[in-house]
Amino acid sequence: MNLIETEIGELKTELIDMTYMVKGQIEKCIQALYTFDKDLSKEVVKNEKWVNGCELRIDSKCEHILALFNPVAVDLRFVVASLKMVSDLERIGDNAKGIAQYIVKSETPFDKELIKKFRFEEMTTVTLDMLEVLSNSFEKDNTKLARTVFAKDEILDEINNQANIIFQEYVLNEKDPQKVMQAIYFLSIIRKMERVGDYITNIAEEIIFYVKAKVLRHNKKEKAKVKNKEEDSADDDL
């Protein structure tokens, strides 16, 4: 293994560690919401500084590789993708913290009826699945797996889009101001969860970029094509 391979290997390890760290943050804030565990929520808020620390370390590592090793081809793509992925991972961490803060702010456990109406369980299941897929596809450079998050993200988008109507109906029928306030928090949580889905999708696009040199950002056509699993098996053998 040459020097740049070692550096790239270390960078990848740090990114994988960070992926698991933010995955843990999301898992904890979801668990905290269902169990109304304020201590766990506070832990998520506190741990955010570790996520930020990871971002700074990985940024610095990328800078170091660019300055000292002049990466090209797949190495260059990996470093460029890493800079974007680390920023998206940090934002997932921010959103986990944001969700946890709403739990801390809420005076009572979240209304089960509200959770059901907003399809929140489905949303969290899909999000956790996306994070699982993301970490596996990243570890194995498996673009076929990475592509599967695009369809899952559409489920989150749909839940988020419906949330406005559900919120409106809920607030119109609800007289208890505390429950109305909780519904406002909940709508914000839904928004944050939807953003988490977007960041996971961005990271999946970066995995495809560095492995296959295909740019899917802002390219709906190309994304639709890969969602339909064209070219998959042949490409993934590379």
Place this chain on the structure above:
Amino acid sequence: MKIEVKDLSVYYGPDHVLKNVSVSIKKQTVTALIGPSGCGKSTFLRCFNRMNDLIDNARIEGEIKIDNLDIYSPSVNVNELRKTIGMVFQKPNPFPKTIFENVAFGLRVNGEKNKKVIEEKVEKSLHQAALWNEVKDKLKKSALALSGGQQQRLCIARALAVEPSILLMDEPASALDPISTVKIEELIYQLKEKYTILIVTHNMQQASRTSDKTAFFYMGDLIEFEDTRTMFTNPKKEKTQNYITGRFG
């Protein structure tokens, strides 16, 4: 196309050192030739001014056309051909003459006797080689007193003086310090406005900075010929990727 190479093979005795290379090179572009030592890139470069003719046992098959002229046709006058193709080598090789006489040398060999014409062409060539301002007050001094980087630019000026259309450069900056290297690279960038340039280099960054196209050779085969930007971001062949990322062997 300025240069068309078709099924070019070069043999040194029994050794097949360049194997069926075909490539087309546009005029006023810079093409970088890269690959590990012994891959055939310098041999390929030397085919264009027929320098390989000077090597015992060298045999060439295939075709090289420059401006649609087959340069290996028996009717081609090699001396005339070489007037249109300048070459710069790895180590600066100025003649032990004055700066002025180094640049004027090719003109005089070509029979130019008009002093004014020679003076004009020397100045123009030194300007083109980005050396004029540094040597204009010491044209009568020995070229050997110049720094390595200046000597290399003098050799470029000498090559340009006879107004070639193609410039061959065999690792022109490998013996130079970083500042001189930058000057040579800037010069290459400027010179492509007028000349078609082929440059052999072991320096990947130099290839990526200076060239429009890159050709990667390995064990006599042309593995990949691609736009430089594509080659260094998304090479198509695994061998190319392994070489440029340093994972070779």
